[in-house]
Amino acid sequence: MPIVRMAPSPTGNLHIGTARTTLFxxxxxxxxxxYFILRIEDTDxxxxxxxxxxxxxxxxxxxxxxxxxLHRQSERTSTxxxxxxxxxxxxSAYISKEEPKEEGKRSExxxxxxxxxxxxxxxxxxxxxxxxxxxxGDFVIAKSVEEPLYHLAAxxxxxxxxxxxxxxxxxxxSNTPRQILIQEAIGAERPIYAHIPLIFDKERKKLSxxxxxxxxxxxxxxxxxxxxxxxxxxxxxxxxxxxxxxEIFTLKELTEVFSMxxxxxxxxxxxxxxxxxxxxxxLKKMDPNDLRIVVEEKVxxxxxxxxxxDDLLRITLERIYTFSDIDKxxxxxxxxxxxxxxxxxxxxxxxxxxxxxxxxKHLEKISEFLxxxxxxxxxxxxxxxxxxxxxxxxNVLWPLRYALSGKEKSPDPFSLIAILGIDKSQARIxxxxxxxx
RNA sequence: GGCCCUAUCGUCUAUCGGUUAGGACACAAGCUUUUCAAGCUUGGAAGCGGGGUUCGACUCCCCGUAGGGUCACCA
Numbered sequence: 332m333p334i335v336r337m338a339p340s341p342t343g344n345l346h347i348g349t350a351r352t353t354l355f356x357x358x359x360x361x362x363x364x365x366y367f368i369l370r371i372e373d374t375d376x377x378x379x380x381x382x383x384x385x386x387x388x389x390x391x392x393x394x395x396x397x398x399x400x401l402h403r404q405s406e407r408t409s410t411x412x413x414x415x416x417x418x419x420x421x422x423s424a425y426i427s428k429e430e431p432k433e434e435g436k437r438s439e440x441x442x443x444x445x446x447x448x449x450x451x452x453x454x455x456x457x458x459x460x461x462x463x464x465x466x467x468g469d470f471v472i473a474k475s476v477e478e479p480l481y482h483l484a485a486x487x488x489x490x491x492x493x494x495x496x497x498x499x500x501x502x503x504x505s506n507t508p509r510q511i512l513i514q515e516a517i518g519a520e521r522p523i524y525a526h527i528p529l530i531f532d533k534e535r536k537k538l539s540x541x542x543x544x545x546x547x548x549x550x551x552x553x554x555x556x557x558x559x560x561x562x563x564x565x566x567x568x569x570x571x572x573x574x575x576x577x578e579i580f581t582l583k584e585l586t587e588v589f590s591m592x593x594x595x596x597x598x599x600x601x602x603x604x605x606x607x608x609x610x611x612x613x614l615k616k617m618d619p620n621d622l623r624i625v626v627e628e629k630v631x632x633x634x635x636x637x638x639x640x641d642d643l644l645r646i647t648l649e650r651i652y653t654f655s656d657i658d659k660x661x662x663x664x665x666x667x668x669x670x671x672x673x674x675x676x677x678x679x680x681x682x683x684x685x686x687x688x689x690x691x692k693h694l695e696k697i698s699e700f701l702x703x704x705x706x707x708x709x710x711x712x713x714x715x716x717x718x719x720x721x722x723x724x725x726n727v728l729w730p731l732r733y734a735l736s737g738k739e740k741s742p743d744p745f746s747l748i749a750i751l752g753i754d755k756s757q758a759r760i761x762x763x764x765x766x767x768x
Numbered sequence: 769g770g771c772c773c774u775a776u777c778g779u780c781u782a783u784c785g786g787u788u789a790g791g792a793c794a795c796a797a798g799c800u801u802u803u804c805a806a807g808c809u810u811g812g813a814a815g816c817g818g819g820g821u822u823c824g825a826c827u828c829c830c831c832g833u834a835g836g837g838u839c840a841c842c843a
Contacts, residue, residue, distance in 0.1 A: 340842080342842075372843060373843095374843080375842055375843065379843095431841090435841080436841055437841060440841050460773080475841095480840090480841070480843090501773070503837095505771070505837070506838085508772095529837075535835060536836080568781085572782075574782085576782085576790090578780095578791090597774050598836065598837090599780065599781090600779060604779080604793060605779075605780065606793095649805055650805050682802085683802090712801065719801090724802055726802095728802075729802075729803070739803060741803070741805095742805075743805095744801075
């Protein structure tokens, strides 16, 4: 059974790159019927915090990436100690006297006795990779017997946890020969490696907190109102393709079609526009009632008595890519027509070359048509369109829409009537007619 | 700089020696409920350069070039 692990270090919030690597591990485990271990690599006590750990855990939970086991390296010190002792004993590591050049550096650390050899390993994505470890020197594997460093702890854990596949970011590829050396020293089996390509920014650089600020944190996407499944869908497509032309996937579908074969070798640039599009596609697939609950909750913050009917829900969905767009619509007054009487300007009521007299006549006519119209967009349209087409669509539809919304830009008049209801619409049309008298 | 990785439209990608180099996002134009948005239709847009191998290379090999990653008592 394949056993994979994701090993984030809690020295920062959940990064989108970490999230994507976790996704690939998760998908691989699911697809192959394997086992997925999450291992918090908190051997750096200076930089690791519980807050970051919680942020990572909560972020993965939000995304829906579940793991079978959770471990913390800080709770496994005794295991590392025994390995360090063993290595010291058999000569594969030694205590090295140092001259501390910086503050905080020890005068004594534990170094690995580098056999200085060529290492060739197979990578599922890149094929054979060769390194000469001579350039690595006798690298430090522990600050002291009780304080293991990354390479040692990672190799010991991968061995103890019987990890079969190490799926990680390409930035770890040059760490691999070091780790293989340690594996050989402790008699561990070599896992199969898969180094997945990195995510780059528009400048083709690794996404970093320093340069991109909060855009690298998963939390940001949660706060922006992206659907977790859409984020996952986008991450999957960033560096992997299913071999078909399908682009919209649920997490479950991804677990069924994922394969390492489809993973790209070259880095991919993060494109927020495509993420937005994918999010919208997922929004369209959402259960209308679930969607209604979200929209209603947001709209009610500003208009407590709001009721989100089908038509209002429809035009809202048409206008948003993420849920935070609803907040923008609210603050830009795009919902105002629904909750308050519009302020009308006489000049704006008249379409291009039309006259006040004709406009008034058209509105009166529409008012008549509406007398026994049902509250349904399509029905209203079929009642009003023949007249509009007869006398000029702009001459009728523009003043009607403006009378209802009081805005130069708004949804179409038929939807507006359906949303407002016949009575309220009639009242607004009447006000416009009075303005023209 | 050493070592390592990578190289098809602006972006994500298909092509696993023979294609008018396909799709998606974005962009442009047109259409529709003469606004906005959405939707639909159409369009522009790519094989880094040079050598090989081959009847035939985007595809395989080599050399350049470019970009990236990594070189901690961080992970």
